Every structure is written in C-alpha cells, then in structure tokens.
Amino acid sequence: MIELNFNTSNYSTLLEQIAQSLKCSIKESTILLPPIFGEGWFWAETLPSGMSILVSDAKLSQEIIFNKPALTDQFFSLEFSELYTTNKKGGVHKEILFQSFAVLHQTSNPLHFSIPAFTRVKSVKIYFSLKQLAQLINSESIELLFTKDIMDYLSTELPKIIDAQYRTILDDLIVPQIMHPLKLNFIQNRILLLFEKFIQKRLKANILSSKNKLNSSELERLMQVENILLQDYALAPPTIEKLSKICAMSATKLKSEFRNLYGAPIYEYYQKNRMAKAKSLLLDGNYTSKEVGLLIGYSNLSHFAAAFKKEYGVSPSDLLSKHLDIRN
Amino acid sequence: MHKIEYNHTNYNDLLKHFAKTFNCKIKDGKMVFTKELGEGYMRLVKLPNGLQAIISDYILKEDILLQRKKVKEDFFTLRFDEADIKNVEQQDTSTQNTAKSAVFLMSTKFDWLFFTPKNTRIKGINIVFSREWLDSFLGIERVGDILKKYLSLKTSSFNYEALDTEYKRIMAEAMNSNEDQIFELLIIQNRIMLLMERFFTRIYKKMSDSSFDMKVSNDDLQRLMLVEGELLKDFSVVPPGIPKLARMAAMSPSKLKTSFRDVYGLPIYQYFQKHRMNKAKAMLLSQKYNVREVGIDVGFSNLSNFAKAFKKSFDQLPSDILTNK
Numbered sequence: 257m258i259e260l261n262f263n264t265s266n267y268s269t270l271l272e273q274i275a276q277s278l279k280c281s282i283k284e285s286t287i288l289l290p291p292i293f294g295e296g297w298f299w300a301e302t303l304p305s306g307m308s309i310l311v312s313d314a315k316l317s318q319e320i321i322f323n324k325p326a327l328t329d330q331f332f333s334l335e336f337s338e339l340y341t342t343n344k345k346g347g348v349h350k351e352i353l354f355q356s357f358a359v360l361h362q363t364s365n366p367l368h369f370s371i372p373a374f375t376r377v378k379s380v381k382i383y384f385s386l387k388q389l390a391q392l393i394n395s396e397s398i399e400l401l402f403t404k405d406i407m408d409y410l411s412t413e414l415p416k417i418i419d420a421q422y423r424t425i426l427d428d429l430i431v432p433q434i435m436h437p438l439k440l441n442f443i444q445n446r447i448l449l450l451f452e453k454f455i456q457k458r459l460k461a462n463i464l465s466s467k468n469k470l471n472s473s474e475l476e477r478l479m480q481v482e483n484i485l486l487q488d489y490a491l492a493p494p495t496i497e498k499l500s501k502i503c504a505m506s507a508t509k510l511k512s513e514f515r516n517l518y519g520a521p522i523y524e525y526y527q528k529n530r531m532a533k534a535k536s537l538l539l540d541g542n543y544t545s546k547e548v549g550l551l552i553g554y555s556n557l558s559h560f561a562a563a564f565k566k567e568y569g570v571s572p573s574d575l576l577s578k579h580l581d582i583r584n
Numbered sequence: 585m586h587k588i589e590y591n592h593t594n595y596n597d598l599l600k601h602f603a604k605t606f607n608c609k610i611k612d613g614k615m616v617f618t619k620e621l622g623e624g625y626m627r628l629v630k631l632p633n634g635l636q637a638i639i640s641d642y643i644l645k646e647d648i649l650l651q652r653k654k655v656k657e658d659f660f661t662l663r664f665d666e667a668d669i670k671n672v673e674q675q676d677t678s679t680q681n682t683a684k685s686a687v688f689l690m691s692t693k694f695d696w697l698f699f700t701p702k703n704t705r706i707k708g709i710n711i712v713f714s715r716e717w718l719d720s721f722l723g724i725e726r727v728g729d730i731l732k733k734y735l736s737l738k739t740s741s742f743n744y745e746a747l748d749t750e751y752k753r754i755m756a757e758a759m760n761s762n763e764d765q766i767f768e769l770l771i772i773q774n775r776i777m778l779l780m781e782r783f784f785t786r787i788y789k790k791m792s793d794s795s796f797d798m799k800v801s802n803d804d805l806q807r808l809m810l811v812e813g814e815l816l817k818d819f820s821v822v823p824p825g826i827p828k829l830a831r832m833a834a835m836s837p838s839k840l841k842t843s844f845r846d847v848y849g850l851p852i853y854q855y856f857q858k859h860r861m862n863k864a865k866a867m868l869l870s871q872k873y874n875v876r877e878v879g880i881d882v883g884f885s886n887l888s889n890f891a892k893a894f895k896k897s898f899d900q901l902p903s904d905i906l907t908n909k
Contacts, residue, residue, distance in 0.1 A: 304724050394632050397770045437727045437788045438781055445777045452770050459767070539750065570749045 258320045265331035265363050265383045267310035271300035297432050305391050307384040315376040324367040331363040337379035353483040356418045420529045425449045477503035489530045489552040531567040545572035591653040595636040599628045631773045637711045650698040658715040659692040668705040685747040807833040819860045819882040861897040868905040875902045
C-alpha cells in the first residue's frame, strides 16, 4: 500500500510530491511509473494563467491512498476520471469500466480517497482559483458555475458521468505527451472547452434533474453499456437485446434511460460518435477515406460516404482533399 | 456601390463607423442592416482574454468595397470570411480582393481592399489584436520564436488560405450557438481560440513543409528542435558540445551551426546563454531563491562569474533583482 500526502493546489508541485513518494524522476514534466509500482504515466503542466493540470493513465499494482488536508487557499479542482478494473476470464484479461465521473471539489475541504490495486485510472484534473478563471472566462459564466449555493452543490450534487462529448475533448489530453506545436494554447483551449461543457451540462441538469432517478448500480451499468457500444466500430454494434442483457434491464427501460442520460437514442448516439471518430481519423491525415471507412466498420464505401455527408455536409474525400491542401 | 474607408484598430469604434456610414442603429453591440440596404447584422464581441472580434452575417443589395488605410500602430487582423454568391449573374471582378471564402492574416501597417459583389452572403469572424497580444499568445510556446521569425520575414500578407470545412464548422458553432446570452460569450471565445489555434498550427506546418524561405527542410527542422530541446533541458549540467549535438541532429557541425542560427536567430551558445539567463531572472523574480541557489541551478559554480554574465545580459546584478522587489 502506498500512502500519498499532499498539500498543494498546483499540479506541477503535486507531480514532484508523487515523484518523491514513488522515488522516481520527472522528465519533461512527466512521470513514467517504474515497473515495480505498475504501469502508466502522469504529466502536469502549469499554464500562464496560473491554472494547473494533471493528466494520467496509470494502473498501480498496490492500493494507493491520497490524503490532502483542508487548505486555506480557495482553489477549486475540476476532475474527470474513468476507472477500469481488470477481469480475468478464461485466461484473458479484460478491462471493464466501473466508474466514470466529472466532479468539482473545493480545496478548503479535506480529501481522502483510495484506489484499489490493479485499477486503471484515466483522468484529467484541473486546479484553479476564481481569480485565475476570471482572466479567461467572462464573469457571468463563472457565476453560472459558482452560484451562491455552491456549498450545497459541492456537498450534495452527484458527480456527472463522462459522456462522449467530454470524451472527445479528454482524448485530446489523455496522451503520454502532447505533441502539438502550440502545446500550452492547445491545453488551455481544451480546458476551457471542458469548462464550457461542464457549465452547459449543469444548466441542463437543473432542468432535467427531476427525470434522473437511477440508483448508482443502474447508473454504473448504463455506463458500461455506453462503453461497450463505443468500444470498437469495426465490428457490428451489439444489439439492444444483447445490451439489455449486459445491463440487466428491460429493453424499454434501457432505451429510455439511455436517452435521458446521454441525450440521444442508443443508435443515434452510436452513429454520431462513429462519424466523429471517422472525422478525427481523416483529419489525422494518416489514412485514406477508404481505410477510415473500413476502420469504422463500413465495407461499402458509398454507404460510408453517404453517412458521413449526412452528418457533416461534406463527403470524406472532400474533407480530406481540402484539409490536405493547405497551400490553397 | 457602398465604399467605406476606415483605419480603426478598435472594433468598437469601427462598428460605430459602419453604423454611421450605413445609417443603421447599434443595439447591444449589434448593428442590424435596414431592409433598404439588405439584411443581416454585424456584432461586436469583446472577449475576456483581450481580443475583439466582429461577427457578421449579411447580404447587401449593392456592391461593397471596404478600404482599410494603413496606420502606424502595430496591429493584426485575422479574418475568416465565408462568401456565398447567390446570383450567378456574371460580375466584373477587376478589383483585386474579390470576396472569397478565405482566412487571411495581415498587418494594419498596410493598405487593404476587400470587394464584395451585391447579393453575396458574407459570414465572417474578424479578429483584431496588437503585436503585444500576439507575442504573448505565441511567446508561451516553444515554437513561438520560430513562428514570430516566420511572420517577421513576411510583409503585408502573412498567410492566406482557403476556408475549409473544419474552419466553417467551428465558425458555425460560434455563430449558431443558440444558448443563453451569458453563456454564449464563452462558446464564442472558445471557438475563436480554436480558430486561432488551428490557423497558427497550419502556418507552422506549412513552414516546416519546406516551403519556408529558410533553407531548412522539414526533417532538419524536426531534428533542430530536438537539439534545441536537449540544449535547454537542464542548465545545471555542462551543456552538450557541438560534436554531440551535431551527431544528434545527424548534420555536420558547420551545417548545424548555420541552420540553427537560421531557425532560432542566434548562434547555439548565445541562444543557450540567453535562455539560461532568462531562467535565472525568472527564478530571482519569484523571490523564492537566493542568488547562490539560482547561480547553481543554472550551472555556475563560481558565483562571481554568474554575476558577471547576468550583468552582461540585463545590465544589473542578480542581487539587485532581489533587493529591488
């Protein structure tokens, strides 16, 4: 068991404290976990505004306990985490998502939590003060996020789950090293997009809150369904029947609860994310439109082109040719 | 034909100028064209991060010619314009800059003309910022110096590219957010920053695609960046020698020296020294370390050598910075 005590509201400093506890070194703001502790990495960055970010994808071979006392500095942390356990089924290791949340903490509250051994944690965490945020975001938006009932909000509101809207932004960040030439602007823009979605969802949640009466086990199972649905576009998606078995709900309940939670019917949600995946593959510039079509499960390319055009108003090959043509 | 001359670097004043010329009213930062002129709007957006933008979507019944006169102030405008000509009726397009869907960065130190034929729908996001703003935007980045150098090699028009689908998509998100007004500003700001991020990234890519004026190929540039990273990695140890760096870059020492200077603007060790001293200054300014700690951290075992080198760079002693603050 590893116990990690920290007392900072800056993730670059926290990264140093983690490195000390694990007796490993920091290279280019990154810790690579030594094999005796497990596998994975953490990186941290402090932005010019003073906000800091910690990104990790790690699986430790021991339980780890985090302790942070109450701090007096009036910082907040916005955290997005996904936790996976490893199941051994017939000799094959399989990772299963069992927890996913977007949550806002206040550093004036103490924090104690532990992560069981062999749990893979993918997370993005941002420390900020209202003063730092005010340099970047208009004060009215900040008020939407931090209304007077903030204390109630922080103590009572359930964490929000991470859906595909968050995930597209998070996926840009959860990489071992950000290779973008405008790295800090890139990180900062993604952070602001996360804030945008967080506020947006909070506003919607206020309207919809009465609808959501799932218990935590149902919530967890729906998250699994969402995860399985988007796992691999190359294969045909699981049927509703199969999904409803996985989450142990009736097909009708699954359909309506999924829609409430993720904002779209199951297959519409699937298709939207599949096309988003296609688009990001195309924009990577490493694949032809044919390869992308195959990667996301279209054997018939004209179907792919038609579906893509329906979503984005432009065919995959047009997107590709315009995108590559950067010299006019 | 409407012909509008202007030379504003403040978009608030510019919108007022447009309103006066067109004889339209501004309400809540938005100018709506009267029915006699056509339809649509131009609106001013002031972002918390210091940028000003005019977002517009309009069709006018007459041709319009915008003429920006050069000014002494060092500002830039970055225009994203999507033009859609409704009438197929042949236009005489002898004027230089006919409406096109394009992205265009330019300096306010030069004259500029923009002609839009009548019945063209223009959707645009135009952003204005000072050189200082651009410097701080790029300055935080590792490639900032290279980009600034590239921009300084160009004169009036820095970059011109066709407006592709991805740009149009981001623009559409900014223009049709359908959210409550308070929250809309955040959405617009985020989209504008994504547009800028994409624009400057593409300049950078274009630059490293060897079309850059400097005689450095894409591969060489990548390897030079490795060298640069290695050079600045840790100031507390002796910097790698030219032979080692040359091996790393897979270049001869003399080629390394010239191309490094071309790209980064300084000879290798001057560049190293400059960044080392900047780091020392930043550490001192933080008031967290004493002169000795800073000197050792940037690799001086002899503190009077450190003081001398520091004085040479900044014309003051390290201790001055500590006591002055």
